[in-house]
Amino acid sequence: MDTLNTAQLWDRYNKYFLRAEHLGLSLDVSRMRFDEAFFDRMKVPFAEAFSSMALLEGGAHANADEDRMVGHYWLRQPSMAPSDDMRQDIEQTVEDIKRFARDVHDGAVKPKTADGFYVTLLIGIGGSALGPQFVCDALGTADDPMIVRFIDNTDPDGMDRILDELSDMLGQTLTVVVSKSGGTVETHNAMLEVKKAYEQAGLSFAEHAVAITCKDSQLDKLAQQDHWLRTFPMWDWVGGRTSVLSAAGLLPVALQGVDIDALLRGARECDVLTRGSSVLENPAALLAAMWHYAGDGRGTRDMVVLPYCDRLAMFGKYLQQLVMESIGKSCDRDGQQVHQGLTVYGNKGSTDQHAFVQQLQEGPGDFFVTFIEVLQHRSKASIMVSPDVTAGDYLDAFLHGTRNSLYNSGRDSLTITLDHLDARSLGALIALFERAVGLYAELIHVNAYHQPGVEHGKKAAGETIKLQALALQHMRTHADTAWTCQALADAIDRPEAVEALYHILRHIASNPDHGITIQPADTPALTHFQAS
């Protein structure tokens, strides 16, 4: 499609302009170069996608590979849940969370050794961290009743760092452990390290600990047995990357002081809008259509996310998980090898204009931009940074300047505009992208709700840990011997593991925990390791 002149662009802008007045949300796709016939070609695929989504919302096992229902839409509309038990569970959990957060803020729930809880420390990884990290950052204020910190890894130094920061406040810190099964290694490890920190401070971990987990999981049992302060439920029909409106996200954000009713309401209202079967009036469908157009249904163009709003700086990272973990699949629903993906990156504007936007302007045209515009910057008046111009005027001018100059360089973009950013519009934004991902996955016929690839790395790591045990045992029973990796591999009858042993031994020789020393040499093959 040719580059249009300004009059044609204005017509196109009006033609495709989509406005949800009650949500204060608009979507502009006029700067994507699809032709008039595109939506005709997409008619049948979209009809199928809408009907798949209806089945999914009705309780079908849409996550077929794991034989599970996909229920994150019920979290904000419990009346849609396929059973009364589920509906009641959802409703009760929201009420319990609000009550618990109120009790914590009021001091009705407080630690034995301090006057109240002022810090939430969330331990979780992936969807159990990214969603609440994003919402807490987007809606945090200096007046929040609690600050929230996160441990989202198994890095000892990373944990030390957070625990050092909180060392004077551990007595007032409520630790929330989030894991469906309790078997997530990173989360389990961090829980043990944090527990030790409480104990070293002379505090009871259990009296400061809350679990969010599935009923009867390993973590659920531990929390019951050790008499943790409280447990909130997770359900197997909510995936990690869409769990931000389940207890996993609602509890930490409610503790920070976010109005979770407004967050849920925004999501619910957006869901109503995005159930509509007219693509041009349904912003989630229009987004999914644009992703399909931009990447030819194969993800051949990266999605660059540029919110011109500091509070949305984490949105790109949040979407990176939501989109890439949902869409990046080797096989489609029929088991055909497809190697689908849709790469997402981006931080915030105008900051990124002084970073990678140089490449967007001049480099390969292998991307499309998703601008996020927030119209209201402040409710109070601003100073003028030059006559009759505010800092916010410049922020918006940078967005539109970049949008225009990208268009003129042949690069496509779409723009989502929020009238203002608050809990309700943020809930809508989250729901908008959740459904866009769901619809796009149906268009390209992949299961958006499992993550088989995540297992590969985990499994390989488990084998590494077993190999470490084998090596340590052998080296300690032969503590007089310094081993090359090849000699050790042969000795433990794992000749194929020679390189893996080098990585293990080099690592543990760098830390004081296992008593292994290294005798450096010119090459890894000649390096010796010994138990001391």
Added chain:
Amino acid sequence: MDTLNTAQLWDRYNKYFLRAEHLGLSLDVSRMRFDEAFFDRMKVPFAEAFSSMALLEGGAHANADEDRMVGHYWLRQPSMAPSDDMRQDIEQTVEDIKRFARDVHDGAVKPKTADGFYVTLLIGIGGSALGPQFVCDALGTADDPMIVRFIDNTDPDGMDRILDELSDMLGQTLTVVVSKSGGTVETHNAMLEVKKAYEQAGLSFAEHAVAITCKDSQLDKLAQQDHWLRTFPMWDWVGGRTSVLSAAGLLPVALQGVDIDALLRGARECDVLTRGSSVLENPAALLAAMWHYAGDGRGTRDMVVLPYCDRLAMFGKYLQQLVMESIGKSCDRDGQQVHQGLTVYGNKGSTDQHAFVQQLQEGPGDFFVTFIEVLQHRSKASIMVSPDVTAGDYLDAFLHGTRNSLYNSGRDSLTITLDHLDARSLGALIALFERAVGLYAELIHVNAYHQPGVEHGKKAAGETIKLQALALQHMRTHADTAWTCQALADAIDRPEAVEALYHILRHIASNPDHGITIQPADTPALTHFQAS
């Protein structure tokens, strides 16, 4: 190249293993599938790249498009600077920064109204923020003499947020304004907003303000005229994205308490190593060679950066700027259209394994991974999270597990290993990538040191601001009229600006500053705006 068996992989690992013992840094490229002849093919291009880099370091105007020298390597080796004046300037600035930081920490330099400065607020954008943000985050501790905060945008709400956080500490806050010219709009706007916050708190901004800028710039003159606390120099031969070891980065990190001598030493020692002309013994050349191999010299594969270290979580964002702004160019040094680029994204492991790594494992093979491993997690002993296994053992196992499973899926990776992370090894890491970018740019024959594309968006924004003034003036002189955008565009004789006017007016009508109201309608074309 076929997938190798474990014995072949071990041979290949040893063959290409590169170790800089004194820097505690290793580089492994064995899991990149280049063939034996690759380095022969690259011999001539690399000889030319090395000689270009030597000329650059000797003072050539290597940034030909802007007719400037490129001198960031002199910052850590002042004796290489092409003139005695420059050498003295660099040396004196480092001494001045150390002295100033010591004086601030000792209380010899302190505010009139408080007992000391405990917060540094840095105002800067792009290279004037990303470098110090990265280093401050990587090396910060709970015992630092000062905390550092950043305003790196022109978002009013973003500024309010930082200023709200600091409201009780503004009297103890040292504000550092970083801008080569003083003309960077975002930085200028933020400076005015911060100045107002000091004034509203009854404090003198000048007594809390430090400038880092070029001699005789607009900002330099302002700082002199208003008697700011201090000014440190920038030079036109240091680009923003390589300015982290100039005053722009050294001052904030020194104030935070980082040992800048060690940071500079690490960079200097890495430079010595990466000047070598044997590609296989020069880690920067080997990195550049791998980028060339992976993307066929065209950037066809994205660089995914995965440090398994919480402190390096910002490294991907830092590299995104360093690499994409340097390499993403429409024209090569001869003016030929090439649309070069090298896309960078990534956060940290193993966290990202629970996010986008699903797509890396199963999706399109359009990337290669750069793992960063840090061997030492703690100097003290760790608890065991399972018998004889620490949390750090798992972290390392996840890295190698993912490296292996990616290899087995046909995806390439390289691994940089640091024995430990400290100021010296971080300086080396920064220098390593600076030179890799420089060498790679020479291989593909682009100027890595200018950023012409950044001007496009800025220029368009400037035009938007002018159009806003024109529109406001006309609407105020016709305050009885409600305008559609088309009518207004015609009235101010800018019929082509109709869509731009809509964006401007919708934005300013959402904020209280200009007295413009909106009368919503079904389409943008029918929407009316009026001055009140």
